[in-house]
Amino acid sequence: MTDPVAIAELWRGGQLESTHLGHAVICGADGSVEAAWGDPAAVIFPRSSCKMVQALPLLESGAGRDLTVKQRGLVCASHNGAAIHTEAVGAWLAELGLGEADLRCGPQEPGDRPERDRLIKTDNSPCQLHNNCSGKHAGFLMLNKHMGGHADYIEADHPVQMAVKAAFEEVTGETSAGFGIDGCSAPNYSTSVQGLGRAMAFFATAQEGGDARQDAAYKLSRGMMAYPEMVAGEGRACTELMRAMGGKVVIKTGAEAVFTAIIPELKKGIALKVTDGGTRGAELAICALLVRLEVLDADHPATRKYLNTVERSRRGFEAGTLRVAPGFA
Numbered sequence: 161m162t163d164p165v166a167i168a169e170l171w172r173g174g175q176l177e178s179t180h181l182g183h184a185v186i187c188g189a190d191g192s193v194e195a196a197w198g199d200p201a202a203v204i205f206p207r208s209s210c211k212m213v214q215a216l217p218l219l220e221s222g223a224g225r226d227l228t229v230k231q232r233g234l235v236c237a238s239h240n241g242a243a244i245h246t247e248a249v250g251a252w253l254a255e256l257g258l259g260e261a262d263l264r265c266g267p268q269e270p271g272d273r274p275e276r277d278r279l280i281k282t283d284n285s286p287c288q289l290h291n292n293c294s295g296k297h298a299g300f301l302m303l304n305k306h307m308g309g310h311a312d313y314i315e316a317d318h319p320v321q322m323a324v325k326a327a328f329e330e331v332t333g334e335t336s337a338g339f340g341i342d343g344c345s346a347p348n349y350s351t352s353v354q355g356l357g358r359a360m361a362f363f364a365t366a367q368e369g370g371d372a373r374q375d376a377a378y379k380l381s382r383g384m385m386a387y388p389e390m391v392a393g394e395g396r397a398c399t400e401l402m403r404a405m406g407g408k409v410v411i412k413t414g415a416e417a418v419f420t421a422i423i424p425e426l427k428k429g430i431a432l433k434v435t436d437g438g439t440r441g442a443e444l445a446i447c448a449l450l451v452r453l454e455v456l457d458a459d460h461p462a463t464r465k466y467l468n469t470v471e472r473s474r475r476g477f478e479a480g481t482l483r484v485a486p487g488f489a
Contacts, residue, residue, distance in 0.1 A: 162199035166485035167434060167448075168441040170471070177480065180441030182417070183353045184432035184449065184488075189365050191333060191358035194428070197488055200354035204433045205340050207348055207414030211236040211296050212380045212422075213331055213359055214346075217323035218299045219376035223306030232383025233390040234295035238413065240393030241270025241290035248390070249294045258301055263288040264314045265297045265344040272393055293344035295390075300346070314346045321347050327373075331359040343415060353431050356420060360429025363410070363422045381422050384410045397443045397466055401450070404462040409455050417442035423455055444469075444482060448489035 164181035171177065183198030193200050215235045218224040227235070231252060239245040253259055268291040270276050279286060288294060304313045304320050313320045316339060325347070329336055332355035339347040351359075366377035384391050388402035391412070398411050410422040417434035419442050430449055434441040447467035450456035456463055471480040 162201075164198040164202070164435045165488065167197070167432075167488050168444045168482055169485045170480055170482050172471075172480035179485065180434050180436060180438055180444075182432060182434040182441065182445060184445060185354050185357040185430070186449065186453070187354070187357035187361040187429045187431075189361060189427035191361050193354055193357070196354075198353075200357075201352050202433065203337055203350050203352050204356070204418065205342075205348050205350050205414075205416070206356050206420070206431075207342060207416060207418050208238040208293070209412050209414030209418040209420040209431070210328065210348075210356065210359065211238070211293075211412065212363060212377070212384065212410070213328050214296060214324050215299050215380055216327040216331070216373060216376050217320070218303045219379060220327075220372040221303060221306060221323070223303045224299065227383075229379075229383050230387050230390060231295075232380050233385075233387035234383075235299035236380055236384050236412065237295040237391045238292045238398075239295060239390065240272040240275075240396065241268065241286070241292065242272035242275050242393050244389065245272075245295070245393070246270075246275070246289040249289050249298050252295075252298045253301070256298075256302055256305060258305075260288050262301055262311070263291070263294060263297050264312060265291040265293045265346075268292060271396075291344060293342075293346075297344065297346075314344075316347045325349055328359075331362050331373075331377075332356060333358050353433055356418075356431035357429050360420050360422050360431060361427070362429070364424050364429050365427050381410050381424070384412070397446075400462040400465065401447065401456065404460045405450070405456055409450065411446055411450070413439075413442065419443075419446040421446060421450060423453065426453060426455070428453065440466075440482060444484065445488070448484045452489045 168180040336349040342348040392398035416437040421430035443466040
């Protein structure tokens with residue numbers, strides 16, 4: 161087994177202060193590894209970076225045939241809980257004849273500051289619509305209604321989650337070693353970094369009007385590209401960087417410093433994991449790989465926000481720099 165490699169370094173006062181280690185792969189159209197850092201076989205939990213995979217059964221079953229393009233982006237989202245997100249999920253549930261109480265993701269304080277301030281000023285508490293995974297769970301509910309399953313659709317042996325597991329193992333090309341419980345209470349299946357990259361390469365090569373799975377993958381990725389603000393939210397790396405790439409690339413973060421990318425023009429997929437779970441290292445890493453592949457401009461303001469950034473003191477003095485580690489990307 162190969163050890164993780166240095167991906168990002170924080171320098172202060174001319175000295176190396178901190179290092180982020182990790183694993184990363186770029187996979188080609190056939191799912192093979194074209195470039196790798198660290199151990200492609202390292203087994204990880206993809207967390208929310210694989211939401212587009214978890215949404216495949218919804219579309220390929222036919223249950224989601226009438227979803228709007230925006231809803232296809234929302235079902236793959238880890239959103240901020242802003243009004244645009246909560247209102248969209250609430251309306252979707254109403255179309256299904258369901259409500260917030262039918263969700264099983266749990267309440268979460270919104271990351272969106274205006275919505276958080278509104279709740280405080282009106283003395284209201286966050287609800288499940290604010291959960292960053294509420295769009296994914298609305299999709300689970302829609303699939304569950306189609307399948308006729310019982311209300312607790314997050315249980316691992318529920319038909320919804322069994323369909324998710326089957327799709328996950330098929331597009332990663334691996335039998336999962338098992339699952340952990342994600343922050344939204346749903347199962348999250350483990351795979352290797354290469355398996356996750358292979359899944360992203362499948363999405364990158366999927367064709368509209370192909371078989372049911374290809375068509376589903378195509379429509380989900382295009383929903384994310386068309387509505388980057390639904391996938392994350394203002395001020396978030398996924399939204400800002402997808403906009404910077406002109407809606408031609410999908411990127412998706414997951415908790416504990418996982419990132420994926422789908423690049424249809426190049427028919428390539430990316431997966432990476434920073435082993436310390438540090439988001440700043442993962443955001444730098446995905447930017448570095450996208451710049452390497454020339455789909456992200458190194459000088460774009462959004463890129464400069466995450467790649468080779470300057471850290472400043474409380475008075476605005478330059479205090480340190482977060483850089484790409486030598487040998488990475």
